[in-house]
Amino acid sequence: MPALHLRFARASVLLACIITFCAVSPVTATPLVVATKTPPVLLYGDSIGVEISSYLAGNLQTTLNARLVTRAFFGYNACDWLDQAKLDAQKYAPKYVVIMFAGNYLTPCMTAFGASPSPAKITRVTTQQIERLINYFPNSTIILTGFARSIDQELIRQQTHSVTFTDVLNQSLFKLARRTNNSYVSVARSLYNSAGKAKRFLSCTKSSDGNLCPRSHKITVRSPDGLHLCPVEYTINESGVITPCQIPIPGAARVAADIMRAITR
Secondary structure, eight states, X not given: OHHHHHHHHHXXXXXXXXXXXXXXXXXXXXXXXXXXXXXXXXXXXXXXXXXXXXXXXHHHHHHHSOOEEEEEOTTOOGGGGHHHHHHHHHHHOOSEEEEEOOOOOOSHHHHTTOSSOOHHHHXXXXXXXXXXXXXXXXXXXXEEEEOOOOHHHHHHHHHHOOOOHHHHHHHHHHHHHHHTTOEEEEOHHHHBOTTXXXXXXXXXXXXXXXXGSOTTOEEEOSOTTSSSSOSSOOOBOTTSOXXXXXXXXXXXXXXXXXXXXXXXX
């Protein structure tokens, strides 16, 4: 009897363990986690888009764990990217699309609309082509980005008290964003001084500009040409290709931060 009792006790313990495991394991077992792939953010732009792309890519990776797909080139306008955008919309189905064009009228797709255009016509055609670009992404949040006046435009504005081409284009893009229920972000404030004027050199702080702010607390936010963001003049190699900016670009970092805030707000 003692041996039988012992065997019965062992069997009871084993049965209890089996019952306990079966009852508990579905609850306590670690669930299978299926990784979801974050869609990339798309950037369509011109030379300014080229300059900001690495900074925006870094911000996206750090903040959203998302990568940036850049479609930007010197002298381009929205119509240069329409065919590519159609493919990108199908391939990536992006949640966010950043569109940044300063109104170039250099490539065949723009000059096809006529030679020697007026600023009003450049504004109209650029806005129309950007709207065509937007239409490829009906399910995406579009960030339309206005730019800052060039130094030359600023001088003309001061002398004539007139509205500049960039200001007119920005207003047109702002209206387009409202009409299409999208977002508009102006990066102008990051490239103007406290009086709202375009300047090559601006005050900086470690909190806003990080390690790009030197001890002098002055940074170069515009190129010598007064339009672009690279602190030094661009060079062209033997093949006639513009060499990328070889040094940090504080103005581009500021613009990328402005766009990033628009994406995450």
